[in-house]
Amino acid sequence: MQYEDEYNNTYSPTSKFTAIRTIISCECQENMVLYHWDIQGAFMMSTLDTEIFMDLPPGYSLPEGKCISLCKSLYSLKQSSALFHDTLEA
Numbered sequence: 001m002q003y004e005d006e007y008n009n010t011y012s013p014t015s016k017f018t019a020i021r022t023i024i025s026c027e028c029q030e031n032m033v034l035y036h037w038d039i040q041g042a043f044m045m046s047t048l049d050t051e052i053f054m055d056l057p058p059g060y061s062l063p064e065g066k067c068i069s070l071c072k073s074l075y076s077l078k079q080s081s082a083l084f085h086d087t088l089e090a
Contacts, residue, residue: 046073046083 027034039045052070056062073080 043073043075043077043080043084046080046087047071048073048083049086052077 024034026032048070054068054070056068062068073083077083
């Protein structure tokens with residue numbers, strides 16, 4: 001049961017569009033400067049809290065009996081956004 005709990009832990013807070021519009025509206029009315037940034041590779045910065053193994057992409061091979069274990073999160077992982085949020089809060 002613990003595996004399912006960890007695998008299904010995908011929650012990360014997001015903003016509703018109305019909240020973003022309200023912030024931008026207040027910023028314009030008060031003549032303030034609003035800054036925005038995009039963190040490239042954000043999901044790949046997060047350290048995994050469980051062991052995750054993966055298959056290699058086509059064209060790559062491993063010796064018999066070897067496997068690949070991820071050290072960092074990837075965009076395609078279900079838990080990526082939750083792990084990145086945990087990284088920001090740490």
